[in-house]
Amino acid sequence: MNGFRNFMTGRYGTDQLTIALLVAGMILTFIGNAFDLYFLIMLTNAIFLACAYRTMSKNILARQKENYKFLQYWNPIKSWGVNKYNILKSSRNYKYFKCPNCKQELRVPRGKGKIAVSCKKCNMKFIQNS
Ligand SMILES: [Zn+2]
Structure with missing residues (x-):
């Protein structure tokens, strides 16, 4: 060796x-x-x-x-x-989707119903089904 x-x-x-x-x-x-x-x-x-x-x-x-x-x-x-x-x-605990404005990938916890989401990148606010 x-x-x-x-x-x-x-x-x-x-x-x-x-x-x-x-x-x-x-x-x-x-x-x-x-x-x-x-x-x-x-x-x-x-x-x-x-x-x-x-x-x-x-x-x-x-x-x-x-x-x-x-x-x-x-x-x-x-x-x-x-x-x-x-x-x-x-993906079992989070739902992934893209921001409709800037296509930034976002995630929300699953099973919370419709929630208000604001994009971290472009600050656009929208309603997302979780
Ligand atoms: Zn965005």
């Missing part, structure tokens, strides 16, 4: 981009094997080689820049997914 630690000293290691590439590679491998797509399997080999290269790389600054670029695209997708998951989780 000490030899491996010495080998990895000064090398980049894994980050979010490497993990995303590994997951994408595994999915593409599964699809390639299921449908006998030879070029897809070759592509996944290239992806796995890129993962190994990034992990072993000593050019840490370049790898961090690549990861930063990836996160610029990934973080909005991730927060959208987390937001949708939270809405699904709490």
Whole structure:
């Protein structure tokens, strides 16, 4: 184990981009094997080689820049997914709807009948069935 630690000293290691590439590679491998797509399997080999290269790389600054670029695209997708998951989780207790004026997403507690709602964003007041 000490030899491996010495080998990895000064090398980049894994980050979010490497993990995303590994997951994408595994999915593409599964699809390639299921449908006998030879070029897809070759592509996944290239992806796995890129993962190994990034992990072993000593050019840490370049790898961090690549990861930063990836996160610029990934973080909005991730927060959208987390937001949708939270809405699904709490939809038993809250009713979600959009403001008729500015389309801001709002929520009210369920089972309170017709209630007066004022939008936090545009301050429009309207009656909403909960
Ligand atoms: Zn509004």
